[in-house]
Amino acid sequence: MKRDSLLALLAAYEPEPGLEAEMHDDTVDFVKQHPxxxxxxxxxxxxxxxxxxxxxxxxxxxxxxxxxxxxxFQPGGHCDGDPDVRTVAMKEVMEETGIADLQALQKGIFDVDVHLIPENKDIPAHYHYDIRFAFKAAEGQEIVLNSESKDVQWIPVAQVQDANNSESIMRMVRKTSAL
Incomplete structure (x- = not known):
């Protein structure tokens, strides 16, 4: 089954207690219910x-x-039918930032988040069940903007809250110290 690899990643992942654990459970249920x-x-x-x-x-x-x-936000995007979420994450980072030489910082999932995307023209409001991975970029890569972004920057981890202090982002900041 196309969803088995994602379900295995989710089963091996231990989310933070509380909100992330709820979103993790919601994501597992969503994947099981929707081929x-x-x-x-x-x-x-x-x-x-x-x-x-x-x-x-x-x-x-x-x-x-x-x-x-x-x-x-961190770079990312739609799977468009591809069940290999780690590869999709790496592809999205490259497409949205130009950074292509990445090393995984852990074997599995780094974070799970569910968030509502607002209605936009002919696309109704809907949820993104976001599977997040932690990477380290190799030295000397040049940032390249694409049409989806106004800007891309390296931001000190200690100052991320000045750019986006949402719980979703701040949870990843907290987890960074363990990497």
Whole structure:
């Protein structure tokens, strides 16, 4: 089954107690209930993948200023049918930032988040079940902007709250010290 690899990753992952654990359980239920969970055509929601990309010294994180949502986030996006969420996360990082030489900082999932995406033109409001991975970027790579972002920057981990202090982002900041 196309969803087995994601379900195995989710089964091996231990989320933070509380909100993340609830979102993890919701994500498992969503994946089990929807064979088409990797397709953005599933209008109630779909699986997305993103990368928490740290600099080689792990002191800064790569964030993009999202054009449509007008906020700073980690790079990521839709799976578009691909069940290999880690590969999707790496592809999205490269497409959205130009950073292609990445090393996984842990074997499995780094974070799980479920968030509502607001209605936009002909696309109804829907949920993103975001599977997040932690990466370390190799030295000397140049940032390249694409049409989805207003800006991409290396932001000191200690100052991320100045760019986006949402619980979703701050949870990843807290987890960074364990990497």
């Amino acid at each position: 088409d969970c990797f397709e953005r055509s599933l209008l109630k929601g779909h699986i997305t993948a993103s990368g928490w990309v740290l600099s080689p010294d792990k002191d800064t994180v790569l964030l993009m200023h999202h054009r449509k949502l007008d906020r700073w």
